[in-house]
Amino acid sequence: MAKGCDRMPRALYEAIDLLEKSKAAVEILGRDVVDHYLNAARVERDAYDAAVHPWERERYLERG
Secondary structure, eight states, X not given: OOTTSOOOOSSHHHHHHHHHHOHHHHHHHOHHXXXXXXXXXXXXXXXXXXXOOHHHHHHHHTTO
């Protein structure tokens, strides 16, 4: 890990949380743009969470 640098978010939910709290993003991009990106990210997260992924099928069906 690089010293003196924040790590990148590992998942979309982490990135959403960080963007929601970012005053710099609002100052640089404006509230409308930040809100647009937050909405798009939440839609993407919800679609991902609603899907059953191959790993889940393999992991949990092998136990059934």
